[in-house]
Amino acid sequence: MGQARPQPQHQSGVAKAEQAMRIPLQLLVLDAVGTVFAAVGVAGLVTDMSRFLPFMVNKDIAGVVAAAGFALMTFAMIKIARHLRTPPPPPADRS
Secondary structure (H helix, E strand, O other): OOOOOOOOOOOOHHHHHHHOOOOOHHHHHHHHHHHHHHHHHHHHHHOOOOOOOHHHHOHHHHHHHHHHHHHHHHHHHHHHHHHHHOOOOOOOOOO
């Protein structure tokens, strides 16, 4: 009954940063590109953007651009969520 509980070891900021999960840059770029496509496509659907982007004369093209953007965003977000749910690899032994 008189046993002391072990005190948790506090890690330095560098050790915490090494253990932090990092999202791959490729997935972040894919998400950003999807966001831009979706924004341009939706803007093309609700406004007349043919002065700036000549291919947006037809609303069907704007719809395809928006759909492609939303598809890219969804794909990237699923991959990011899957990446964050996987357990991190065990730390390498540095001795």
